[in-house]
Amino acid sequence: MDLPVYLRRTQRPLPEIRARTREIYDAVLKQSPWIKDGNFAALHSRDLEFLFAAYDKTFFEGTLNSSLTGLRAPLTFRVSKRMTRVGGTTTRFRPRFGFSNKTTFEIAVSSTLLFATFYDVNRPIRVTGIECHDRLEALQRVFEHELIHLTEMMVFDDSSCSQRRFQQLAFQFFAHTEATHQLITPGERAVSKYGIRPGDKVRFRVEGTEYVGFVNRVTKRATVLVEDPNSPLYSDGRRYAKFYVPLAMLEPTG
Ligand SMILES: [Zn+2]
Incomplete structure (x- = not known):
């Protein structure tokens, strides 16, 4: 069977979907050298490769892999520390120049968001509308979402999770x-753990010198701008030196 036909299958009953995803959960814990616990502390692109094979077998009867083969498009996996807002991405690369017109796909997952979750900020975590109890469950939900993107890209060429077709497939399969x-997100963690938001005035010390500035951006560290006559001019007409400061080193000032 090929993927476009397979997509027309009727929805599995909810308990069966839950049981199948749980099987994958257990299989990951059993075989991964990195994921040893539901709240794992390391994630490798090989784990994503394993998830793909497991999902393809358990939910798609191998039709994802046969579609990739049919398109002669390799699929690669990446764990990203830089993605600080999106949980995952699915990208198709189509070279526009040269003799090769080889399409490739990539699924990337944000380890930064997974590691910041189920850590020191406690609140219920829902991913794709489903409550998650640990990082591995959250990873599975993110990965399932990306598999629907991949499916749409292969079958319909385009994919958008704000569209009805995507949402129907995501409901049907998962x-x-x-x-x-x-x-x-690192931004939320900064607020809830350190009380620091963009725009806040803060004080910090570097090598014995105290600086006062304001928070411009929060990713894993805060970007703090400190007025300095020898630094580049910003759009507000002032000159600032830019510091990347660990959140724990910042002290909010009135
Ligand atoms: Zn999406």
Whole structure:
């Protein structure tokens, strides 16, 4: 059977979807050298490769892999520390020049968001509308979402999770009711753990010197701008030196 035909299959009952995803959960814990616990502390691109094979077998009867083969498009996996907002991405690369017109796909997952979640900020975490109890469950929901993107790209060429077709497929295969995640972002963690928001005035010390500035951006560290006559001019007409400061080193000032 090929993937476009397979997509027309009727929805599995919810308990069966849950049982199948749980099987994959257990299989990952059993075989991964990195994921040893539901709240794992390391994630490798090989784990994503394993997830792909497991999902393809358990939910798609191998039709994802046969579609890739049919398109002669390799699929690669990446764990990203830089993605600080999105949980995952699926990308198709189509070279526009040269003799090769080889398409490739990549699925990337944000380790930064997974590691910031189920850590030191406690609140319920829903991913794709489903409550998650640990990082591995959250990873599975993110990965399932990306598999629907991949499916759409291969079968329909385009893919958008704000569209009805995506949402129908995500519900049909995985009982997803939303296309969003509520993983903890570094920005949220900065607010809830350190009380620091962009725009806040802060004080910090570097090698014995104290600086006062304001928070411009929060990723894993805060970008703090400190007025300095020898630094580049910003759009507000002032000159600032830019510091990347660990959140724990910042002290909010009135
Ligand atoms: Zn999406």
